[in-house]
Amino acid sequence: MSTTSRQRIVTATIELLRRQGYGATSVKAIAAAAHAPMGSLYHYFPEGKRQIAAEALRSAGAVYIHLLPLLMDPHDDLPAAVAAFFQAAADDIEHTGWANMCPVGTVAAEIADTEPGLREVAAEVVELWMGAGTRYMMGRTFAGGRLADARARELVQALLGALEGAFVLARTMRSAEPLLAAGRALMPYAATLVTPTPAGRSTSEQA
Amino acid sequence: MSTTSRQRIVTATIELLRRQGYGATSVKAIAAAAHAPMGSLYHYFPEGKRQIAAEALRSAGAVYIHLLPLLMDPHDDLPAAVAAFFQAAADDIEHTGWANMCPVGTVAAEIADTEPGLREVAAEVVELWMGAGTRYMMGRTFAGGRLADARARELVQALLGALEGAFVLARTMRSAEPLLAAGRALMPYAATLVTPTPAGRSTSEQA
Numbered sequence: 001m002s003t004t005s006r007q008r009i010v011t012a013t014i015e016l017l018r019r020q021g022y023g024a025t026s027v028k029a030i031a032a033a034a035h036a037p038m039g040s041l042y043h044y045f046p047e048g049k050r051q052i053a054a055e056a057l058r059s060a061g062a063v064y065i066h067l068l069p070l071l072m073d074p075h076d077d078l079p080a081a082v083a084a085f086f087q088a089a090a091d092d093i094e095h096t097g098w099a100n101m102c103p104v105g106t107v108a109a110e111i112a113d114t115e116p117g118l119r120e121v122a123a124e125v126v127e128l129w130m131g132a133g134t135r136y137m138m139g140r141t142f143a144g145g146r147l148a149d150a151r152a153r154e155l156v157q158a159l160l161g162a163l164e165g166a167f168v169l170a171r172t173m174r175s176a177e178p179l180l181a182a183g184r185a186l187m188p189y190a191a192t193l194v195t196p197t198p199a200g201r202s203t204s205e206q207a
Numbered sequence: 208m209s210t211t212s213r214q215r216i217v218t219a220t221i222e223l224l225r226r227q228g229y230g231a232t233s234v235k236a237i238a239a240a241a242h243a244p245m246g247s248l249y250h251y252f253p254e255g256k257r258q259i260a261a262e263a264l265r266s267a268g269a270v271y272i273h274l275l276p277l278l279m280d281p282h283d284d285l286p287a288a289v290a291a292f293f294q295a296a297a298d299d300i301e302h303t304g305w306a307n308m309c310p311v312g313t314v315a316a317e318i319a320d321t322e323p324g325l326r327e328v329a330a331e332v333v334e335l336w337m338g339a340g341t342r343y344m345m346g347r348t349f350a351g352g353r354l355a356d357a358r359a360r361e362l363v364q365a366l367l368g369a370l371e372g373a374f375v376l377a378r379t380m381r382s383a384e385p386l387l388a389a390g391r392a393l394m395p396y397a398a399t400l401v402t403p404t405p406a407g408r409s410t411s412e413q414a
Contacts, residue, residue: 021317023230099320105375106316110228112378113307122379157376158369158392161385165372168312169364171319172329178368185365188395 006044009034013056018103021110022053022118054121057104061125064102065132068159072136076143078194079187082159086183089163090176098171105164130156145196155193162186213251216241220263225310228317229260229325261328264311268332271309272339275366285349285401286394289366293390296370297383305378312371337363352403362400369393 012034016025027049031038045051071088075081093101100106108122133156137147147155162182169178219241223232234256238245252258278295282288300308307313315329340363344354354362369389376385 020321021228021230023228023232023317024321025230100316105372105379106313108379109307109313109375110230110317112305114227114231119379123381126376126379154388154391157385157388161372161376161389162365162369162392163372164375165312165368165370168316168371168375169333169368172312172315172326172333174330178364181361181364182368184361185369185396186392188399189392192395 005034005036005040009036009041009044009052010055010059013052014060014103017053017056017107018100022107022115023110025049025053027052050115050118053107054118057107057118057121057125060102061104061128064104065129068129068133068156069136073140078142078144078147079190081142082186082190083183085159086163086166086179086186089167090170090179090183093167093170093179094176098174100171101167102164105167126160129160133160141197142194144194147193148195151193155190158186158189212241212243212247216243216248216251216259217262217266219243220259221267221310224260224263224314225307229314229322230317232256232260234259257322257325260314261325264314264325264328264332267309268311268335271311272336275336275340275363276343279343280347283350285351285354286397288349289393289397290390292366293370293373293386293393296374297377297386297390300374300377300386301383305381307378308374309371312374333367336367340367348404349401351401354400355402358400362397365393365396 009030013025013030016029016033027038027041030036030049030052031041034041041052042048045055068085071085072081075084089101093099104122104125108119108126112119112122130153134153137152137155138149140146162185163179166178166182170176216237220232220237223236223240234245234248237243237256237259238248241248248259249255252262275292278292279288282291296308300306311329311332315326315333319326319329337360341360344359344362345356347353369392370386373385373389377383
């Protein structure tokens with residue numbers, strides 16, 4: 001029961017941050033959205049709004065970490081996997097009526113200069129994404145071979161940056177065009193990254 | 208004198224939005240930062256904070272529209288121009304101590320779901336950038352020829368999206384790496400866009 005109540009506060013905070021950002025979200029609004037008394041909020045999060053927001057970013061981040069493998073696994077060809085990743089993002093954002101797909105990115109952008117502790121939490125989440133994405137890219141084969149090791153992290157950074165920026169443009173312009181442009185623009189690069197697997201090296205040795 | 212006072216309010220608002228976002232910025236804080244009495248603020252902007260913020264986004268947007276030509280003009284080679292664009296962004300953001308380079312993008316991301324009027328202003332600004340960038344790309348020659356017409360807007364969308372997203376990641380992680388990765392990732396795509404100028408067609412006919 002107490003876990004449920006704590007989780008309800010975190011979930012409500014994710015939704016408020018997603019919709020209206022950090023500055024416009026009060027502890028009172030979080031309590032109301034979570035149907036939790038203020039005493040309960042301060043019981044679980046004695047440091048208040050900053051602490052709840054930090055937990056919300058970590059919690060949202062832990063879900064998103066599975067998206068890259070989920071969307072890319074069905075595709076043998078790396079450029080096709082990149083295109084599918086952005087196509088899925090375009091479909092999702094359009095179907096939700098241009099909702100904010102990544103509160104981690106937007107809250108980080110809003111508070112990077114004013115909330116150093118929360119910025120560090122956002123940086124931790126992004127670093128987790130980068131690490132997991134890099135390991136995924138290095139741990140699988142693609143049509144034509146595998147990813148050249150040194151480029152896996154660069155690819156994940158480019159994918160994540162392009163996704164975050166295209167989300168902002170798509171929400172602003174109410175158009176999926178920026179997401180589709182991002183996917184098409186990264187395909188020629190993706191095609192340069194796959195090199196034939198050297199003979200005698202197994203998947204487990206390279207991973 | 209009155210123009211100066213109005214411009215001081217707008218400039219102060221751009222800086223507050225850049226640093227702390229829309230939700231955390233009050234009319235009172237704008238008045239204090241602009242050294243303007245509240246009466247003066249409401250004289251120039253009777254609709255208050257939304258109206259001042261709209262003017263701030265338009266004003267910031269009008270400056271940034273010149274950046275793409277400024278940074279790309281020295282480069283004959285389109286992939287090299289793309290790399291130089293992101294290298295300059297990386298240098299700038301690092302030298303300012305990871306300041307927010309684009310209040311239009313961050314404010315748009317923060318308010319897209321809650322302030323429809325302000326979102327429309329941000330969309331106008333982004334559309335102006337896209338139009339000016341597309342015309343620039345179509346209006347000049349690069350080493351090897353010109354840009355295939357239909358791809359100019361797609362390129363500008365990809366550049367702008369990658370830039371906005373990499374800015375967010377760079378500020379969050381305090382690292383220029385995402386901007387440099389974005390530049391490198393867009394170079395192979397840029398190399399596919401330039402096609403030989405057809406004989407007998409002049410620059411003015413194509414522009």
